[in-house]
Amino acid sequence: MSYLRTFAPWIVYAVVPSAHWQWAALIAFGISAVTITQQTRAGLRVEAQIIDIGSAIFFAALTVLAFADPNTALHPYSPAISSGVLALIAGISLAARVPFTLGIAKQTTPPELWEHPVFVRTAYIITAMWTASFVIGCLALVVLAHASSTVRTCTQVAAFVIPVVFTIRYVAYIQGKAKALGEPAS
Numbered sequence: 001m002s003y004l005r006t007f008a009p010w011i012v013y014a015v016v017p018s019a020h021w022q023w024a025a026l027i028a029f030g031i032s033a034v035t036i037t038q039q040t041r042a043g044l045r046v047e048a049q050i051i052d053i054g055s056a057i058f059f060a061a062l063t064v065l066a067f068a069d070p071n072t073a074l075h076p077y078s079p080a081i082s083s084g085v086l087a088l089i090a091g092i093s094l095a096a097r098v099p100f101t102l103g104i105a106k107q108t109t110p111p112e113l114w115e116h117p118v119f120v121r122t123a124y125i126i127t128a129m130w131t132a133s134f135v136i137g138c139l140a141l142v143v144l145a146h147a148s149s150t151v152r153t154c155t156q157v158a159a160f161v162i163p164v165v166f167t168i169r170y171v172a173y174i175q176g177k178a179k180a181l182g183e184p185a186s
Contacts, residue, residue: 003104003167005035007160009055013082014156018149021078022066029059048103054089058082079152080141083159087134090127099127101167122174129170130163 004011009028016024032055039049046053062082065072074081093100102123106114113119137159144152 003164006051006104008035009059010082010086011157011160013059014079014153014160018075018152021075022063022070025059025062025066029056029063032056032059044107045103047098048107050093050098050100050103051086051089054085058085076145077142079156080138080145083134083138083141083156087131087138090131090134094124094127094131099123101126101130118174118178122171126163126167126170129166133159133163 009031012031013024013028016027032052036049036052036056039052062078065074090100102120105119105123105126109119137155140155140159141152144155
């Protein structure tokens with residue numbers, strides 16, 4: 001559920017028809033701002049809101065651009081730019097040694113496992129997969145910038161679905177392996 005909440009602005013932006021991109025950006029910004037407010041009030045730390053904060057900044061800037069110049073030459077490339085921004089956020093979280101998935105995973109994992117090497121390594125691997133998917137999605141969307149909106153939307157959705165499936169399967173694999181070894185599951 002937390003991944004869905006984290007990526008909700010991006011999903012909304014991806015599925016709203018391209019002709020209404022200004023409103024899609026504004027709605028995505030609103031979702032980001034509300035999510036950050038709710039999570040901060042609930043006591044969620046910044047490390048668990050890396051994507052949310054990056055989303056709010058990106059969609060605020062995109063909203064300003066979209067309303068200031070609705071016919072900008074950047075418009076066809078906005079899906080690629082959005083995937084590129086996600087890749088940048090995820091990549092920076094890895095470089096800063098605070099993989100964005102670590103904060104999300106801590107929301108559903110007992111605190112005694114947070115420092116376990118397998119738990120931390122799993123977050124790095126999963127974040128790397130998300131980063132790679134966003135990079136590949138960005139490159140594909142640059143190539144498809146002038147393709148039909150259906151093709152672009154499917155590409156954007158795939159850039160989310162592939163790492164979601166990987167995350168679910170990899171976590172299950174690690175938990176199964178830990179259980180077989182008699183270690184605490186992460």
